[in-house]
Amino acid sequence: MTTALRVALAGLGTVGGGVIRVLEANRELITRRAGRPIDIVAVSARDRSKDRGVDISGFQWVDDTSALARCDADVVVELVGGADGPALALARATLAAGKGFVTANKAMLAHHGLELAEAAETAKVPLKFEAAVAGGIPVIKGLREGAAANAIGRVYGILNGTCNFILSKMESEGRDFVDVLAEAQALGYAEADPSFDIDGVDAAHKLSILSSVAFGTRPAFGGVAISGIRHVIAADIAEAAALGYRVRLVGVAEAGANGLFQRVHAHLVPADHPLAHVTGSTNAVVAEGNYVGRLLFQGAGAGDGPTASAVVADLIDIARGEYGPAYAMPVAALAEASAAPAGDRRGRAYLRFTVADRVGVLAEIAAAMRDAGVSIESLIQRAAPEDGTALVVIVTHEAPESHIGAALERLRGSQSLAGEPLWMHILD
Template structure:
């Protein structure tokens, strides 16, 4: 009889329960595809008495999460979360014990991925993390295996379902950010403290992982320029639509002779682009290779079923004996590449100003653009409900980001401005 792959599972939340359900529901199919059964032998979570909708009575229960690394298992699955703390301790203990490790923890990988990959390579055990980026979408496998023969020049996409849910709701219903955020929290799409999502940090963690695999460079989360959607208003969404765009939070990484550039910011996406039609909590990733061309990966980016599906897919690979370097090449072969200067990036921009409704304001803004070397493609002024104020929207011609920054710096502190300007990049 073929020996089963024995799995220890840390974390019995939404995804952990989903992993148990996937393994139970598709037990026979998974065994045939993996070449042997996959069985959970031990679990760990904070509350032993909680009803999780799945039966865990048949598994050994360990209150100490780190003890899973020492139990009678071949692979440990970590679904605890957090960049440090128990998750990192378990990862180090598991790899140090010479056992395979599967995780959905993008924050831990963004901050400690190189260290953990070196440990896995030294122990000759698998480290897999398909579920860490874009839930059930096989984008890690697509980059690491499907595009292995290509030099990838750019990878970008919608990497956070919470932000996409909020923006597409604002778009379809004309509601403002705070109102839709409250609904997202009530529905469970957003946390009670949504900062990691709406300020772009979650998407930046995922982008850092994609960038490392796509370009063969060492993880560099600290180099990601991060912005969110907190200051996007219903008026911005409406103006974007009128101009032929939709607002999306886009993570963008590209490599060229100047280095690797990584950015998470709100973008205006043309109606003709596939990302403009990604709505709700769906994720989508575009990768561009020099021989395969442009590939689009799209699907459910979160949830118990899709994320658990990705975790179990990693377990099936391990059961088959398919390992290989976590980042598609040994950590020693990952290139040390300097970050490309943000100011040197070129593109068109959407700039929104709330201004005092008086003579000379437009001239002041136009002069700041001119003096910074930014050419204006279009300028729109609209009255707003607040008496004595107006909304000014500028779309620029292509210019270096440094020039846009210089123009905004010239206007900083101006008595004509009623608030901070909003800058959104326009996706080419």
């Protein structure tokens, strides 16, 4: 009889319980695809007595998560979360013990992925993380294997389901950010402290992983320019729609002669672009290869079923003996890419100002644009709210980003502005 792949599982939350359910529900099919059974032999979590809706009585219980590395298992699955702490200790101990490691932990990979990939290579064991980016969408596998013959020029997409839920809800119902965020928290789409999601950090973690796999560069989370959606208001959504766009939080990465460009920022996406039709908590990633053309990966970006599906897919690969370097090439072959400056990038921009409703304000803004060399495509002023301010929206012609930044700098401290301007890039 073929020897089973023995798995130790750290973390029995939503995804951990999902892994157990997937392995049980599809056991016969998974065994045939893997060529041998995949069995969980040990588990660890904070509370042994908690009812998780799955039977864990047949598994060895381990109180100390890091001790799973010493269990009689071939692979350890880490679903604890956190960039450091118990998750990182378990990863290091597992690889040092010569066991395979599977994780859904994008924060840990963004900060320590290179170290872990080197440790896996030294130990000649697999390090796999399909579930760390875009939940159940096989985008890591698609880039690492399916598109391996291509030079990827750009990878971009919607990488955070919480933000996409909020923005698409604001769009469909005309509600403001704070109201929809509260609903997302009540439904469990957003954490009690939603900062990592709404400020773009979660998407940036994922983008740095995608960049490394797509471009063959060392993970560079520190080089990601990050901005979230907490300053987007209902009026921005409405103005974007009137202009033929939808607002989405988009992560964009490109590798070129000037280095590696990585940014997470709210964008205006043309209504006929595939990303404009990604709604709710769905994720989508676009990769552009020099021979395969544009590839679109879309699906559920989170949740117990989709994420657990990705974890089990990694286990099936390991059971087959089908795995290679974590980042698609040996660590020594990964390029050290400097951060590419954004200033020389050319594009169109959406700028929203909250201004004092008085004579001369529009002229002051237009003069700042003119003096910075930014041409205005359209300018809209909406009726003043009761607080005596007005909203001014400008869409620029294509210009270097440094020029747009210079125009906003000229307006800094102006008595005409009642708040910080909002700058959203327009996706080409």
